[in-house]
Amino acid sequence: MKEFYDQFPCMLNDVYSVIIEDDGKVAYAYLLKENNVIGDVWLYNQAQTPLIANWTDKKELPFLNSKEFIKQQIEPINDSYEIDLEWSVSNDLAVDKVLIYIRKELIAKLTPGSMPGWSAVVVKDGPLARVL
Numbered sequence: 675m676k677e678f679y680d681q682f683p684c685m686l687n688d689v690y691s692v693i694i695e696d697d698g699k700v701a702y703a704y705l706l707k708e709n710n711v712i713g714d715v716w717l718y719n720q721a722q723t724p725l726i727a728n729w730t731d732k733k734e735l736p737f738l739n740s741k742e743f744i745k746q747q748i749e750p751i752n753d754s755y756e757i758d759l760e761w762s763v764s765n766d767l768a769v770d771k772v773l774i775y776i777r778k779e780l781i782a783k784l785t786p787g788s789m790p791g792w793s794a795v796v797v798k799d800g801p802l803a804r805v806l
Contacts, residue, residue, distance in 0.1 A: 675699065675720050678751045682759050687767040692759055692774070692784070696720060696750055700738050703774055703791070705784040713784040715791030716802035717776075718748045729801055737802060745797040751776060782806065 675698035684690035693704045699721040705713035719738045727740035751757065760773040774782040783806055784791040793803035 680754045684761050686763050690769045712786045713788040715782045739802050743796050743800040
């Protein structure tokens with residue numbers, strides 16, 4: 675299983691950035707402000723999707739999303755060029771939201787405080803992602 679990691683700064687206000695991390699098991703996106711995580715969302719499983727996830731066992735971190743929540747699986751990210759971010763900022767340049775596109779398809783949305791954020795590939799709200 676392939677791993678991926680990259681950090682994407684907000685060009686409008688560089689105190690904000692998004693980290694996308696796939697550890698070979700599962701992929702998440704994290705919204706950061708001054709290197710503090712202020713939002714997160716599950717993107718996809720790379721390991722086999724469990725029927726039921728045990729979200730209380732900290733040894734399983736980062737958690738895989740379970741079958742009941744997933745509408746579709748997407749192919750793992752291979753390179754940074756597959757990712758596009760669309761930033762929205764307020765008049766004071768604070769980030770309101772960031773949309774995450776993988777291979778030109780809207781996959782997720784993060785806002786400050788969204789833990790979890792929203793995903794276009796889940797069928798119902800869960801502890802790792804809400805329906806986009």
